[in-house]
Amino acid sequence: MEQQDKANRHQLIQNWIYQAADHIRSSMQDPLQVSEKTSRKDLVTNMDKETESFLVEKIQQSFPNERILAEESSNQNTQDLNGVVWIIDPIDGTLNFVKQKHDFAIMIAVYEDGIGQMGYIYDVIKDEMYVGIKDQGVKCNQKQLSKVDDTSLAKGLVAISGLLLAEGNEAAKQVAKRSSGVRIVGSAGIETIYAVTGRIVAYVAASLAPWDIAAGKVIAEELGLMYTQQNGEPIQLLKKNPVLIATPSAHKEIFELLQGVSSK
Amino acid sequence: MEQQDKANRHQLIQNWIYQAADHIRSSMQDPLQVSEKTSRKDLVTNMDKETESFLVEKIQQSFPNERILAEESSNQNTQDLNGVVWIIDPIDGTLNFVKQKHDFAIMIAVYEDGIGQMGYIYDVIKDEMYVGIKDQGVKCNQKQLSKVDDTSLAKGLVAISGLLLAEGNEAAKQVAKRSSGVRIVGSAGIETIYAVTGRIVAYVAASLAPWDIAAGKVIAEELGLMYTQQNGEPIQLLKKNPVLIATPSAHKEIFELLQGVSSK
Structure with a gap:
C-alpha cells in the first residue's frame, strides 16, 4: 500500500x-x-x-x-x-x-x-x-509514542481475561502471582492500549475474534510488543484466537507458564 | 459535628x-x-x-x-x-x-x-x-450524585481483589461467574468510586486497612450501598477488614456465596 x-x-x-x-x-x-x-x-x-x-x-x-x-x-x-x-x-x-x-x-x-x-x-x-x-x-x-520498555513479568501489571481467573485456570493463576498484580478492563482494545502505553506488561486473553485483534495487532507490533497465540504461533486472523500480547521478556515467561514448561 | x-x-x-x-x-x-x-x-x-x-x-x-x-x-x-x-x-x-x-x-x-x-x-x-x-x-x-440503583449481581459487573482470584478462592470464583463480569482497578478508592457511580454492583476486597476504608465508607453509605465485613459484621475501623461493598441485593447474594450457604 x-x-x-x-x-x-x-x-x-x-x-x-x-x-x-x-x-x-x-x-x-x-x-x-x-x-x-x-x-x-x-x-x-x-x-x-x-x-x-x-x-x-x-x-x-x-x-x-x-x-x-x-x-x-x-x-x-x-x-x-x-x-x-x-x-x-x-x-x-x-x-x-x-x-x-x-x-x-x-x-x-x-x-x-x-x-x-x-x-x-x-x-x-x-x-x-x-x-x-x-x-x-x-x-x-x-x-x-515511544517503543515499549522490555519490562519483565515480575515488575509489571498484567491483564488477564476474568473468565480464565474465574475458571481457576492454573497457568493464569501462576501468571497473576508472578506479576506485580492483575488489572481487568474488559475491552480488548483498551487492554491493548494499556500494553502499548506500558501500563501493563502483558494481556492474556482467552479468546479474541478477528475484530478484537486486527487494529491492536498493528499498533502493538509497531511499538515492539509481541502479539501471538498463547502457544506462540502466529495469529490466525480469520478465526478466534487465545491471545498473548506482551513485552518480549514477559512474553517468554508467560509463554513458558502457559505451556507448563516453567523452569521453576 | x-x-x-x-x-x-x-x-x-x-x-x-x-x-x-x-x-x-x-x-x-x-x-x-x-x-x-x-x-x-x-x-x-x-x-x-x-x-x-x-x-x-x-x-x-x-x-x-x-x-x-x-x-x-x-x-x-x-x-x-x-x-x-x-x-x-x-x-x-x-x-x-x-x-x-x-x-x-x-x-x-x-x-x-x-x-x-x-x-x-x-x-x-x-x-x-x-x-x-x-x-x-x-x-x-x-x-x-443520585442514590445507586439496587442492581442484582447477575446484572452487574464486580470488582474482586486480584489476589482472591489468583489464589483460586472458591467463593470469589462463584461471585465472578454469577456476575456479568469482573473488573480490577487496583485502588480501593477508585473501586469504591466505581461502586457509587454504578459502574460495578459490588467490590469484594481481601483485606483493607483503615485508610483504604474510611473515606469510601462515608461516600458509599450516603448513596445507599452496604459497606460491611465479608461476614456481614460492621467494619472494625482500627484493624484490617475483609470488605464487601455492594448494592443491597448484590450484598445479600454475595454474602450468601461467601458464607457458603447459597441456595443453589
Whole structure:
C-alpha cells in the first residue's frame, strides 16, 4: 500500500471514527436497546449496529471493491485475506458500554494480503485516538509514542481475561502471582492500549475474534510488543484466537507458564 | 459535628487535596524513589511520604488537638476512635501510581466518636473530587450524585481483589461467574468510586486497612450501598477488614456465596 494511499485513507478513517463517536456520545442518555448474543455476558445494542452500519456505508462509498469483516454483520463471507480487507469493531467492550458508559472503543483496521497496514483504536470517553501505521509507528492524538520498555513479568501489571481467573485456570493463576498484580478492563482494545502505553506488561486473553485483534495487532507490533497465540504461533486472523500480547521478556515467561514448561 | 464546622473543614480539606495533587502531577516526570514495604507488590514512594507529610502538617496547624491515623506514619498510636480522628491515605493505589501513572487517589476522612462525618476520594489524573458528608449525600466536582440503583449481581459487573482470584478462592470464583463480569482497578478508592457511580454492583476486597476504608465508607453509605465485613459484621475501623461493598441485593447474594450457604 502506497504512502499516499495510506495518507488519504487516514484522513477518511479518522473522520469517520470521530463522527461515529460523536453520535455515540450524544446518544448516551437515550435508552439503549440491548440484546443477548450468546449469553447475558455477550451483548449487542442498537448503538453497535448503528455505528457499524455507518462505518460500513462510509467504507463502501469510498472503496466499493474492498471487502469488510465486521463484528455485527451476518454475512461475514470472508474466507481469505487476499487484497484489501477492512476489519471493524463498532463498539469493543459492549458490556462496559452498557454497564459502565466507560472503557469501550471503536476499532478499525486495514489489512492488505493478510498484512496489517493501518490500525485504529479510539477510546470514546477519554477521547484518545491511537493510530498505528505499518513502519511509521503509533500516535496517540497526534503525539508519537515511544517503543515499549522490555519490562519483565515480575515488575509489571498484567491483564488477564476474568473468565480464565474465574475458571481457576492454573497457568493464569501462576501468571497473576508472578506479576506485580492483575488489572481487568474488559475491552480488548483498551487492554491493548494499556500494553502499548506500558501500563501493563502483558494481556492474556482467552479468546479474541478477528475484530478484537486486527487494529491492536498493528499498533502493538509497531511499538515492539509481541502479539501471538498463547502457544506462540502466529495469529490466525480469520478465526478466534487465545491471545498473548506482551513485552518480549514477559512474553517468554508467560509463554513458558502457559505451556507448563516453567523452569521453576 | 455542627453544620458550620463541617462547611469550614470542607473548604480547607478540598484545598489541601488540590494542592497535594498539583504537587504530585507536577512531579510525575521526575524519577521516583520506590521502596518495598511488605513485598514487591506493596510499595511506598517518596511522593506518598511527601504528600502525607504535607496533609498531616496542614491538619495539625488547623486542628492541633485532633488525632491523625495515616498510612505511612510509624506512630499510628490510635487505640480508639474517641473525639475527632482524621484518617488519610496520601496515595491510594501506589502500585498503579508507580506502574501506570493512572488510577490512584488521595483519600481523607473525618470521623467523630467512630462515626464517619466527611469522606474525600480524589482521582488525581481524572480530576474527579468525590465528597461525601454525612446526611448531605455525595457530590462529584460539585454535582450531586443520585442514590445507586439496587442492581442484582447477575446484572452487574464486580470488582474482586486480584489476589482472591489468583489464589483460586472458591467463593470469589462463584461471585465472578454469577456476575456479568469482573473488573480490577487496583485502588480501593477508585473501586469504591466505581461502586457509587454504578459502574460495578459490588467490590469484594481481601483485606483493607483503615485508610483504604474510611473515606469510601462515608461516600458509599450516603448513596445507599452496604459497606460491611465479608461476614456481614460492621467494619472494625482500627484493624484490617475483609470488605464487601455492594448494592443491597448484590450484598445479600454475595454474602450468601461467601458464607457458603447459597441456595443453589
